[in-house]
Amino acid sequence: MAKIVGMVLAGGRVDELLVLTAKRxxxxxxxxxxxxxxDFVLSNMMRxxxxxxxxxxxxxxxxxxxxxxxxxxxxxxGRSRALRVLSPFKGADDSDWYKGTADALYQNLAFIxxxxxxxxxxxxxxxxxxxxxxxxxxxxxxxxADLTIAFKRVPREQAHLYGTAVLDAxxxxxxxxxxxxxxxxxxxxxxxxxxxxRCLVERLRQNARDGQTxxxxxxxxxxxxxxxxxxxxxxxxxxWQYARTLDTYYETNxxxxxxxxxxxxxWGIRTNLNPGxxxxxxxxxxxxxxxxxxxxxxxxxxxxxxxxxxxxxxxxVVERGAVVRxxxxxxxSRIAEGVTVxxxxxxxxxxxxxxxRVGCGDAVPNRLHPxxxxxxxxxxxxxxxxxxxxxxxxxxxxxxxxxxASFLQTEVPSGSVVSA
Amino acid sequence: xxxxxxxLVMLLAGGVGSRLNILxxxxxxxAVPFGGGFRIIDFTLSNVMHSGLExxxxxxxxxxxxxxxxxxxxxxxxxxGRARxxxILPPHTGKADSDWYKGTADAIYQNLVxxxxxxxxxVIILSGDHIYRMDYEQMIAAHESRGAxxxxxxxxxxxxxxxxxxxxxxxxxxxxxxxxxKVKNAKSNLASMGVYVFNFAVLMEELHAVVxxxxxxxxxxxxxxGMLGRRPLLCYPFRGYWRDVGTxxxxxxxxxxxxxxxxxxxxxxxxxxxxxxVGPTGERSPTRLGNSASVSNSLVGRGCVIxxxxxxxxxxxxxIVRPGAVVRxxxxxxxTVVGRGCQVAYSIIDKHCRLSDDALIGVGxxxxxxxxxxxxxxxxxxxxxxxxxxxxxxxxxxxxxxxPGVNLDRRGxxxxxxxxxxxV
Numbered sequence: 087m088a089k090i091v092g093m094v095l096a097g098g099r100v101d102e103l104l105v106l107t108a109k110r111x112x113x114x115x116x117x118x119x120x121x122x123x124x125d126f127v128l129s130n131m132m133r134x135x136x137x138x139x140x141x142x143x144x145x146x147x148x149x150x151x152x153x154x155x156x157x158x159x160x161x162x163x164g165r166s167r168a169l170r171v172l173s174p175f176k177g178a179d180d181s182d183w184y185k186g187t188a189d190a191l192y193q194n195l196a197f198i199x200x201x202x203x204x205x206x207x208x209x210x211x212x213x214x215x216x217x218x219x220x221x222x223x224x225x226x227x228x229x230x231a232d233l234t235i236a237f238k239r240v241p242r243e244q245a246h247l248y249g250t251a252v253l254d255a256x257x258x259x260x261x262x263x264x265x266x267x268x269x270x271x272x273x274x275x276x277x278x279x280x281x282x283x284r285c286l287v288e289r290l291r292q293n294a295r296d297g298q299t300x301x302x303x304x305x306x307x308x309x310x311x312x313x314x315x316x317x318x319x320x321x322x323x324x325x326w327q328y329a330r331t332l333d334t335y336y337e338t339n340x341x342x343x344x345x346x347x348x349x350x351x352x353w354g355i356r357t358n359l360n361p362g363x364x365x366x367x368x369x370x371x372x373x374x375x376x377x378x379x380x381x382x383x384x385x386x387x388x389x390x391x392x393x394x395x396x397x398x399x400x401x402x403v404v405e406r407g408a409v410v411r412x413x414x415x416x417x418x419s420r421i422a423e424g425v426t427v428x429x430x431x432x433x434x435x436x437x438x439x440x441x442x443r444v445g446c447g448d449a450v451p452n453r454l455h456p457x458x459x460x461x462x463x464x465x466x467x468x469x470x471x472x473x474x475x476x477x478x479x480x481x482x483x484x485x486x487x488x489x490x491a492s493f494l495q496t497e498v499p500s501g502s503v504v505s506a
Numbered sequence: 507x508x509x510x511x512x513x514l515v516m517l518l519a520g521g522v523g524s525r526l527n528i529l530x531x532x533x534x535x536x537a538v539p540f541g542g543g544f545r546i547i548d549f550t551l552s553n554v555m556h557s558g559l560e561x562x563x564x565x566x567x568x569x570x571x572x573x574x575x576x577x578x579x580x581x582x583x584x585x586x587g588r589a590r591x592x593x594i595l596p597p598h599t600g601k602a603d604s605d606w607y608k609g610t611a612d613a614i615y616q617n618l619v620x621x622x623x624x625x626x627x628x629v630i631i632l633s634g635d636h637i638y639r640m641d642y643e644q645m646i647a648a649h650e651s652r653g654a655x656x657x658x659x660x661x662x663x664x665x666x667x668x669x670x671x672x673x674x675x676x677x678x679x680x681x682x683x684x685x686x687x688k689v690k691n692a693k694s695n696l697a698s699m700g701v702y703v704f705n706f707a708v709l710m711e712e713l714h715a716v717v718x719x720x721x722x723x724x725x726x727x728x729x730x731x732g733m734l735g736r737r738p739l740l741c742y743p744f745r746g747y748w749r750d751v752g753t754x755x756x757x758x759x760x761x762x763x764x765x766x767x768x769x770x771x772x773x774x775x776x777x778x779x780x781x782x783x784v785g786p787t788g789e790r791s792p793t794r795l796g797n798s799a800s801v802s803n804s805l806v807g808r809g810c811v812i813x814x815x816x817x818x819x820x821x822x823x824x825x826i827v828r829p830g831a832v833v834r835x836x837x838x839x840x841x842t843v844v845g846r847g848c849q850v851a852y853s854i855i856d857k858h859c860r861l862s863d864d865a866l867i868g869v870g871x872x873x874x875x876x877x878x879x880x881x882x883x884x885x886x887x888x889x890x891x892x893x894x895x896x897x898x899x900x901x902x903x904x905x906x907x908x909x910p911g912v913n914l915d916r917r918g919x920x921x922x923x924x925x926x927x928x929x930v
Contacts, residue, residue, distance in 0.1 A: 119792040350791035368773045369542035374803040384792045
């Protein structure tokens with residue numbers, strides 16, 4: 087296979103995810119208990135035999151840097167293998183914060199050119215999928231394409247959420263439209279692009295001179311089509327999810343508990359197993375009173391209560407008499423005796439005090455942010471402490487690091503937001 | 507400076523765990539899996555790490571492959587760095603005096619060059635055979651402040667077990683006045699834990715005088731008794747959980763102690779480290795419990811899929827328990843599959859076994875001891891070796907041993923009666 091460098095777009099701040107991305111980029115968000123979303127693209131790169139990967143990161147990169155280490159979890163250690171986090175830097179004249187995806191790639195052309203690849207595979211770190219890139223890369227080479235874009239067919243009514251395309255019989259892209267109200271095609275872009283290096287370098291230089299948005303999707307691709315460059319499509323038909331809103335983040339998590347869930351071991355998704363604390367995670371401990379079913383349980387969890395259709399990340403504690411139902415509970419969160427948590431996302435290090443209820447009453451959209459949270463799921467931000475006995479309704483958002491004093495009443499009505 | 511900094515660790519990990527029978531027939535005793543994701547040696551190595559010790563010579567001899575794969579470069583125990591490290595010390599040939607290790611003292615003697623090159627002030631000699639949490643740094647500090655030549659860690663054991671141990675008599679100041687190695691009618695129930703802190707100069711002299719002169723090869727039998735009266739030997743008392751897990755029964759009990767908050771064995775509080783088990787493909791996913799799953803009073807490692815019932819058991823990573831299966835009071839190691847409707851009771855199932863649908867292991871109330879190994883197996887536990895295949899509906903009784911690699915399907919057996927042994 088031709089020499090390929092992978093470039094992973096991991097920097098984006100995603101405002102729609104609010105409290106979950108207050109302190110981390112979306113690519114560093116936990117998924118399915120022990121993974122972070124970026125694990126999926128990195129595992130895909132590893133499995134395609136791509137030996138050099140640059141990760142473009144700008145927004146609050148600390149948790150990402152800690153997670154990626156030297157790339158060892160994905161086997162990126164060795165003479166010819168490398169995983170580098172490429173943060174914005176200062177240079178002679180043209181450096182700055184990344185202004186967009188095209189600009190981020192442009193500012194790291196020196197990294198790409200050092201390896202003199204024939205093809206650059208650009209992929210977003212924000213998507214949950216297992217894809218073998220190799221057939222797409224083979225088609226790209228066979229076509230002598232300038233650019234090959236991966237697509238997935240989506241329901242017509244959702245097509246407006248994506249960049250969409252129409253392909254001709256030879257899979258050449260004839261139309262590409264970015265999030266338009268009534269798109270012509272129903273093939274949604276997965277933000278997986280195989281560029282010939284020569285074309286990418288030329289297009290990025292051009293964009294650096296006269297671009298405005300500095301985005302690959304809104305400037306590079308449309309201009310290539312205008313100028314009749316050889317742009318082809320590859321249609322992928324496996325599981326692919328994009329946590330665009332709090333609702334879809336919750337749904338994507340819950341997908342793993344369905345009967346037709348992706349087979350995680352067949353996918354071979356790897357992650358950094360370093361807990362970053364002294365003492366390795368011990369196996370999950372189920373106490374004599376534990377009742378757990380239809381759930382995903384990570385190591386180091388301790389369960390004494392009841393857990394149904396839920397995901398428990400490493401180190402979660404569910405005490406005696408507590409009930410966790412249809413919920414996503416992240417690392418080290420502690421659910422005290424007698425608590426009920428129903429249809430909720432608890433970020434890391436949340437403590438729910440004795441006999442509190444999280445998620446009760448009728449499902450209502452969040453009053454301030456219905457565009458991202460309308461399903462009635464309640465979201466508690468990282469490190470917050472829910473006081474004993476408090477009742478939190480449905481569709482609520484609690485910001486990170488809230489303390490007992492932040493909750494003014496004994497009840498947080500459905501649809502409300504608790505912040506400092 | 508931490509007193510541990512100028513102390514070299516010599517870890518005896520060559521142990522043949524013969525009474526563990528097939529669990530230790532293809533791996534050294536320190537490499538025997540424990541507690542749903544650990545190996546026995548993890549306890550000693552974690553103690554080394556938490557005590558601030560930095561350099562470990564790991565003496566191997568018996569079937570060292572599992573052990574070397576597991577310890578690697580010592581990174582899981584933070585033993586990588588300029589001054590920190592783990593060096594594997596296998597038996598080697600040399601000019602005149604080298605050979606297979608003839609005993610604990612001989613193993614250390616044959617690696618005098620390794621030790622002398624490091625110029626340690628003290629050497630702490632450990633074995634990788636025990637389940638315990640101990641701060642060696644405190645022991646080293648006591649050794650220094652009391653001015654001992656050798657300090658031996660000791661704990662009281664039940665009188666009826668004293669003949670399995672070296673026992674010592676100490677005066678009120680803690681100085682050892684008598685030492686007996688594995689004798690009947692011992693004078694004391696204060697047993698040596700096999701943890702020794704030596705001044706390096708003393709260790710060299712004694713080894714030359716005893717092992718070098720071919721007078722003896724063992725610390726408990728030869729070196730320590732010979733030092734009595736000539737050198738200050740300090741007894742360092744230890745109180746806490748400590749198990750030898752040298753027998754199948756004690757191995758099973760110690761595993762189950764992980765589930766009992768009152769036992770004193772607390773994997774979480776002890777911060778036991780291990781090399782991450784990444785499975786055959788380099789990753790293991792979270793454990794999945796199905797709609798009909800029921801798991802209680804159990805430890806469950808990564809990557810298990812449980813659809814049946816698991817009670818009072820230890821499941822290592824990657825174990826699959828199919829619907830309708832019941833596992834109780836058992837230890838099941840990596841990637842073993844328990845088929846639909848199987849029943850596994852009071853058994854130890856090694857890695858990569860396939861128990862087909864409706865197989866029964868360890869069922870019944872029989873008390874017949876194992877015919878071939880009555881001393882190893884008379885408490886009712888059945889042991890199934892690595893990679894065993896049990897066909898559908900086959901019944902294996904109590905106190906049975908199915909040797910590693912046995913395929914009962916090919917043997918045409920439908921029943922293994924209480925106390926029977928099946929070997930390849």
